[in-house]
Amino acid sequence: MFFSRLWRAANRLGQAFGESIFRKEQMGFLPLILKALGLRANALGKGACDVAGFGGCFAKCKGSLMPIKNRFAEWLPQITAWRQDFHAHPELMFDVQRTAGKVADLCRSFGCDEVVEGIGLSGVVVVIKGRKSTSGRVIGLRADMDALPITEQTGLDYASKTPGKMHACGHDGHTAMLLGAARYLAETRNFDGTAVCIFQPAEEGGGGGKVMVDDGLMDRFGIQEVYGMHNMPGIPVGAFGIRDGAIMAAADTVDILITGKGGHAAKPQDCIDPVVVASHIILALQTIASRNVDPLQQVVVSICVVETDSPASNVIPQTVKLKGTVRTMDPKVQDLAEQRLAEIAQGTALALGARAEVSYRRGYPVTVNAVANTGYATEVARAISADVDTNIAPMMGAEDFSYMLNARPGAYIFVGNGDTAMVHHPSYNFDDDVIPFGASWYAGMVEARMPV
Numbered sequence: 001m002f003f004s005r006l007w008r009a010a011n012r013l014g015q016a017f018g019e020s021i022f023r024k025e026q027m028g029f030l031p032l033i034l035k036a037l038g039l040r041a042n043a044l045g046k047g048a049c050d051v052a053g054f055g056g057c058f059a060k061c062k063g064s065l066m067p068i069k070n071r072f073a074e075w076l077p078q079i080t081a082w083r084q085d086f087h088a089h090p091e092l093m094f095d096v097q098r099t100a101g102k103v104a105d106l107c108r109s110f111g112c113d114e115v116v117e118g119i120g121l122s123g124v125v126v127v128i129k130g131r132k133s134t135s136g137r138v139i140g141l142r143a144d145m146d147a148l149p150i151t152e153q154t155g156l157d158y159a160s161k162t163p164g165k166m167h168a169c170g171h172d173g174h175t176a177m178l179l180g181a182a183r184y185l186a187e188t189r190n191f192d193g194t195a196v197c198i199f200q201p202a203e204e205g206g207g208g209g210k211v212m213v214d215d216g217l218m219d220r221f222g223i224q225e226v227y228g229m230h231n232m233p234g235i236p237v238g239a240f241g242i243r244d245g246a247i248m249a250a251a252d253t254v255d256i257l258i259t260g261k262g263g264h265a266a267k268p269q270d271c272i273d274p275v276v277v278a279s280h281i282i283l284a285l286q287t288i289a290s291r292n293v294d295p296l297q298q299v300v301v302s303i304c305v306v307e308t309d310s311p312a313s314n315v316i317p318q319t320v321k322l323k324g325t326v327r328t329m330d331p332k333v334q335d336l337a338e339q340r341l342a343e344i345a346q347g348t349a350l351a352l353g354a355r356a357e358v359s360y361r362r363g364y365p366v367t368v369n370a371v372a373n374t375g376y377a378t379e380v381a382r383a384i385s386a387d388v389d390t391n392i393a394p395m396m397g398a399e400d401f402s403y404m405l406n407a408r409p410g411a412y413i414f415v416g417n418g419d420t421a422m423v424h425h426p427s428y429n430f431d432d433d434v435i436p437f438g439a440s441w442y443a444g445m446v447e448a449r450m451p452v
């Protein structure tokens with residue numbers, strides 16, 4: 001009885017505030033009611049919460065559910081339109097001129113204090129000053145803008161207009177949410193310090209995060225802390241996931257060229273057989289995981305390709321090339337794996353009379369959340385959502401926000417995208433119902449870390 005009354009009340013509120021935030025099938029029954037009650041409290045206290053912003057909401061409503069900023073609920077159709085426009089016009093790597101241009105134009109129209117284009121080739125950096133500047137603090141917020149070389153299969157009416165390119169990782173949603181936060185922060189300025197919104201290109205393999213850091217991003221804008229977010233299918237819409245320490249892996253590649261002495265397969269005594277040397281090396285490399293690295297830490301060493309320079313079954317080849325990948329979750333383990341890989345390959349080859357040249361290429365480093373900043377990010381998420389998992393399993397994918405976290409302390413959080421196809425799948429789509437949660441988190445980080 002009680003619940004059925006609440007359910008009707010929730011439905012009425014859902015209609016009043018835009019039903020997309022209240023979709024029962026995505027939120028579940030109880031969270032929906034809690035959310036509706038939170039919004040009712042917000043509606044009754046409207047003005048107070050809007051004027052006081054997030055800090056005021058924390059003070060007044062801490063402990064209760066004070067979910068989504070009223071402004072983001074109001075702006076949802078517009079932010080959704082930006083998102084779907086980005087989705088229809090995906091751009092790859094550093095080639096994000098249209099997207100970056102639209103980001104810059106919108107931020108100028110919001111009245112942001114500085115809009116700087118071309119940081120890290122095609123990144124956009126947007127500076128918003130708070131109502132007060134006595135704290136001297138500067139908080140960075142980052143979203144990525146690039147798409148993937150995938151042919152879209154969603155059948156959406158706003159599907160990619162460019163064959164072979166698709167926003168299959170939800171960076172269209174990240175960009176739109178950070179734009180929403182920039183608009184809110186420029187309008188309310190309810191913080192003491194400076195917010196820097198970072199729109200980066202080339203997350204998908206181009207290391208745009210590194211290029212922006214190398215271009216002086218942190219020093220030039222005085223950024224002291226930096227926060228990033230990624231949507232994640234499988235986590236419910238309205239929920240967040242985070243952990244301190246390593247949250248995403250480092251992915252490195254290795255090539256080993258073994259040179260022996262080729263010859264007739266029936267006269268091995270006249271040769272130095274690189275196939276036998278390679279075999280010893282492949283087996284010995286397994287001792288990195290089993291004998292060198294702490295068994296409680298993660299490491300993967302996989303040799304995936306073995307190539308000789310001869311196709312003949314009666315020839316001992318001159319060379320063997322090995323190719324593989326190394327995955328780690330801890331920078332010290334990554335250093336150890338790289339060092340042992342070279343020592344084992346070169347030492348084993350030497351012992352057997354051959355020579356090994358090792359080429360180890362580091363990909364994106366481990367994404368490491370600082371403990372204190374993870375706590376701040378969690379507090380803000382908890383003020384938005386009743387469902388915040390602070391111990392999600394680390395993911396073996398890699399993320400170039402790691403370069404920003406190596407330059408400044410900060411944290412990276414997952415926001416749920418619900419029951420959709422996984423990112424990088426041709427049927428994936430960012431769920432626009434995520435927008436109020438993600439935009440609230442971005443804006444909330446600024447207000448919570450730099451209270452007036």
Ligand SMILES: [Zn+2]
Pocket residue numbers: 168169204423424
């Ligand atoms: Zn991706």
Ligand SMILES: [Zn+2]
Pocket residue numbers: 169170171203230423
């Ligand atoms: Zn992504």
